[in-house]
Amino acid sequence: MKERLIVIGNGMAGMRTVEEILKLDADAYDITVFGSEPYGNYNRIMLSPVLAGDKTIDEIMINDEQWYVDNNITLHKGKTIVDIDRKARKVIVDDGSEYEYDRLLMATGSNPFIIPLPGHDLEGVIAFRDIHDVDTMIDAAKNYKHAVVIGGGLLGLEAANGLMQQGMKVTVLHIVDTLMERQMDSVAGKMLRKSLEERGMEILMPASTKEIVGEGHVEKVILEDGREIETGLVVMAVGIRPNIELASKVGIHCERGVVVNDTLQTFDPRVYAVGECVQHRGETYGLVAPLFEMAKVCANHLVRHGIGLYEGSVTSTKLKVTGIDLFSAGDFIGDENTEELVFQDASRGVYRKLVIDDNKVKGAVMYGDTIDGSWYFDLMRDETDITDFREKILFGQAHLGDSGHGDENRIAMMADTAEICGCNGVSKGDIVQSINVNKLLTLEEVRAHTKASSSCGSCTGLVESLLAHTVGGDYSVAPHLKPLCACTEHTHDEIRNAIKENGLKSIRATMDFLEWDSPDGCSKCRPALNYYVMCAYPDANSDDSQSRFINERAHANIQKDATYSVIPRMWGGGTTPGELRAIADVAEKYKVKTVHVTGGQRIALYGLTKQELPEIWGELNDAGLVSGHAYGKALRTVKTCVGKEWCRFGTQDSTQIGIDLEKMTWGSWTPHKFKMAASGCPRNCAEATIKDFGVVCVDSGYELHVGGNGGIKVRATDLLCAVKTAEEVLEYAAAFMQIYREQAHYLERTAPWIERVGLTYVKEQIVDDEEQRKAFAERFLFSQKFAQDDPWEARAKGAEKHEFEPIKQLNA
């Protein structure tokens, strides 16, 4: 018989945990859910838009009753658990019935705090917590003109805004003199006050309520200072308290909340708890992102996978009031050890403050334009050293050399037809509709349903902002480091370290050691692991071709019609009449549809069938041409100009430098593609300053530039250093490639890698420290011993035949 799981609480946290359990192992439990409210599971954070009339109740239901039926879950709605017999392992329901459990999940949420003022129990005094409260408010709006909201925090202001939308005149009473003081500093608080007052909201603060007066139904509110406000409705939104009534009654250890450990287990090992009722490492949470993280970890332990710890959340907040953009995250107040970076433009209504500690972002408050919120949040989460772009950080990510997306980043003002994801042709309207119709709550879900940001990823920030805008407020990315893929909990860095420290010399060994969640990985992790193992042990012969993307397996680029392209290497961009003749012969013989000159100074042949490839390669080999690796996460091209051999401005032999660089580095596999260039003078005709490694020759020697990118997001290189001799150029190139090979994440180009680790760090490693540089360069050259075999030659001679030929040819 299956084990029985009883869930107390039919809210977001409980049901998210159940969904995670179903995903991991649908047969793990017989699940029974008890909920006091007479509904399925709905998105509580969306109550504000319901009140404001922007959404209906149906639109905010996450799981309707059919969902429970479809997943064999027994739902007892409108029933409350009044007691738990932990010894006999059963729960007692308010109707007297009893149910036994093997595991119990408490997701009892929180209760709104009602200040016990005189008159708090009058009719018309309510909290803002559930559908019933919203119904009461909408009814009140029909019968009364004036409402008072006690509490100028997030929830209070959303309630006040909603009541105004319903046509009421609203007065907000706030006890201190800054609105949303837990999410805003005083400057942002003032800007917020100004925009709310412009909309017609009356805000009194500091204002302390003395009593609520009325005959049966509320009639007015009296303040401590004697002021009186006539009203037909009082909404108390002064905070929430974890609902621990049941837990403490049955002797489960509680402080402010139900105390849980990092696996969301309470002091009773059979009882788990998630959500707002929980107290974890001294913190309680009232936002949605932490609940999702808890749900994931808790589910993992409930199905006995035993992986993953919940280590607390850094949260960010947004106000769900249309037209007002504010964002805050982390420690945005700071202390005597922190610094502040502030940008303020009162007439545009824009304010940004970052709290910095030791050149790392600790917290952020933004008002007016919040598009960079998710970027600052990433910097916080990754603890990125911001030294190198500190002077630009307040202007946002668009100002870090990005010419691609710049100013269009104003989500709210964008038309529905505006294209968000250029790769997959997904518009703002498509995404918003999918979020609403499919009730999506995370970036991963949006990617799965719409494909937006699932290809090149450059619009991830836009999609995240759109998600935050659409589902509202406290959506946020998970603040812990991201795992490599859904098959593991481990990050790229953890995996690379494990491979090195434990001598893991194959993909299988790595997956076994790190207890992979899927039997043979996925199309995301297998290529990454293959690279990581190969990089750590170049001599171990570990390459697994079945874990390579097709291009690297077939040594040619697959095209949209399943044909392939062939691009031979042209050393430093140079070629000969003999090579050109061989290419022309092949192009004619195989009826090549397109001959094209590439951006990397080479010639590409398009439209070849896979079966033809080895033969063509053989003919090109005969003329001395080899694979250009134009298909690989590998050294691609070294672009050059003709330098001082011909050019009247040339200062050094840039062509020869390019050839030498390419001879040294060809065949090496890298985390992502790697391009180089060498220009003969600062006019820089070879465009060396948008390459991963660029050389600009000057009269006194060579300037070395790194981390450039001409692709999705243009980024000019950073100057690494200047050197005197060609030998030094080669040594630095080898060292730079190796530190990138060893330390970047798979599929991370040098540009984002340098922005993540900081140029200063790279300089410390390979410029300031000569010994270290030589060691990196040596490891690079060692690994090249095993990498510099022309893959075309072997295959032209018959290797890997199965890759290129059909297993069976019919109607031939």
Add this chain to the structure above:
Amino acid sequence: MSEDWIEVGLLSDIPKLGARVVSRDTGDIAVFRTADDEIFALRDSCPHKGGPLSQGIVMGNRVACPLHDWKINLDSGDAVAPDEGCAASYPVKMDGETIMLSLTPNEGCPNK
């Protein structure tokens, strides 16, 4: 059941976690081999944009299309949700070490 079983080749002709193609004028069929030596056959055409599934990365009982990384179930030919669509699946069976394939696709998918 269909009469048109053909001999395709040996199990060892296909690499583990790999695929080979049965080439025909009316459209190729991809024959897959999983980690535990199960064999599946699908029309070699992704329901998304016709990508050659035979060239994808095989994982568990799924393949990732090489063009846009759609995941297709090898047993049914259905795209993994939330993507929608299918590639027709073809009956396969083993005769000792020899892989046998029927050229009559299973019912249910128009992408034949």
